[in-house]
Amino acid sequence: MTKRITAALFAVILILSIAILPAYAESTYNYKLDDAANVLNPNEESQLLSTIKEVSDTCKCNLAFVTVNDINGASFSHNGTTQDYADRYYENEYGKNTDGIVVLLVLNNGKGKRDIYISTSGKCIKRLTDSENEDIRDEAIKKHNPDSKGYYDFLNAIALGIKKAVPPHLKWYMLPLAFLIGFGIAMLILMFMKKQLKSVEMQRGAVSYVRSGSMNVTAARDSYLYSTVSRTARPKNTGSSSHTSSGGGTHGGGGSSF
């Protein structure tokens, strides 16, 4: 028994290392800060760039931060939406379906508002779920001072949010939860085995002694009385949705206007 369990544990460690090792083996990830809208001063620019590099290293993916005044006059073709602009920018920069993220800030989206869009590609689609993506954007918009021209705090908040959300992570309570479930499984098996040891109990009824064919139902009525309807809110989608860009690459992500 103990031998078998040791073997099972060993197998788990093996599978984990097989899954993790390739991720560590690859090391060439690019990072970039393209401040075409000029919303950062040189000092902020170099500070943010070093943060982006750090996030790219931590997340093991390509990472580009892009600011533009509007999405017209791009050097590549796109279908005119902020989403497609971000997707195509990424594909243009790092290739289709490679692992990476592009963060796009558009100062004028044509409707008198600003757009922020975080587009994901490759492994990052799954790593950054829709709800995590939304949380990062909301947090950044909250941090942004509407009166100031500066976007350093705004972009920095997004970079830190990505750093937290993208690398493989589990919430702290997952470890005790896993062992609690394990304990539940153990007890379930043990209860089953303990039941084998108990064979003495009173009979529930006298079902073995019913005279065969003696049952006779003389009246049977099923009457409908009333109905109640209860509703519960559906749990939010916890996964990641994806779409195909006009360039043919698969991307995830989402954006907001503010």
Next chain:
Amino acid sequence: MAVQEYKCPCCSGALAFDSTVQKMKCPFCDTEFEVEALKAYDEDLNNEGTDKLEWDTNAGTQWTTDEATGLRSYICQSCGGEIVGDENTAATECPFCGNHAIIMQQFSGALKPDYVIPFKLNKEAAKAEYLKHLQGKFLLPKVFKDENHIDEIKGIYVPFWLFDSDADADIRFRATRTHAWSDSDYNYVETSYYSVYRAGSIAFDHVPVDGSTRMPDDLMESIEPFNFADAVDFQTAYLSGYFADKYDVDAEASIDRANTRIKTSTEDAFRDTVQGYVTVTPEYSSVRLHDGKTKYAFYPVWLLNTTYKDEKYTFAMNGQTGKFVGNLPTDKGKFWKFAAIVTAAAGALIYGGMWLMQLL
């Protein structure tokens, strides 16, 4: 005369009922006799000795002090040794010569059973079933299994009251059906409530209730069912070779248990006719019994005793069907060791799985 033995008409040895051939068999000369034939032969023998028996009955009156304590002593017809039993012992064996003795006093008057199901399985079958009972049970202490010495094994005819009854029932249930759907924001569950009414009748035959306080009720119910098709009219000859108790709980006192069982099964049977609902809860039930009849029968039970860590464990086997029951001890050390190992292994696997989901 207090003690009855069946003598072999060939060699005068004490006869015993053989469960394999379902006949009386002489252990000394191997002659087999039909129970019916032997009964007729024995009646003739008894007629000869009637006058003599009267004498012994007079002698028996001296033991009235024993009666107060519930003890009885009898004289073995084969060796003259004294057999001591309690007031309910009806068949036993002589501790000195091992001959089977049936104590006739116990069957006087109204105490005579109506039916008996003769033993179909012998002592070897009971031992084999006991060993089988210990197999495949992980939490059973290894020591218990390895030692597995049986302190005592005996075949006992246990007195049962049998209840026959027709039951009329009116039962009302509250039942629900559910229908679920959802839109983009909510999940909806519509629960529809129904009042379901069922009326009808059902009949029960030979519902047994243990009539002996020395047999634990739960142990006796656990080896059920007994198949009444094998029951025959009672004859004392079937008792030889086995132990027997007479009832010490009368039919009146056993009725409650029979009622409970019949009522439960009646409700269950009508509950089963209510189909197509998610939940069915009884709201009202009226079960009326009529044409109830009570019979007194002896059913065959093998009883095994063993001791483990100063605690007594009793096992019972249905002497007709071979159903074997008996609670077994749990190895607490094994229990917690297994719990720890499985918790650790399953916990690690689940946690690993969580990481894997993150990585892939």
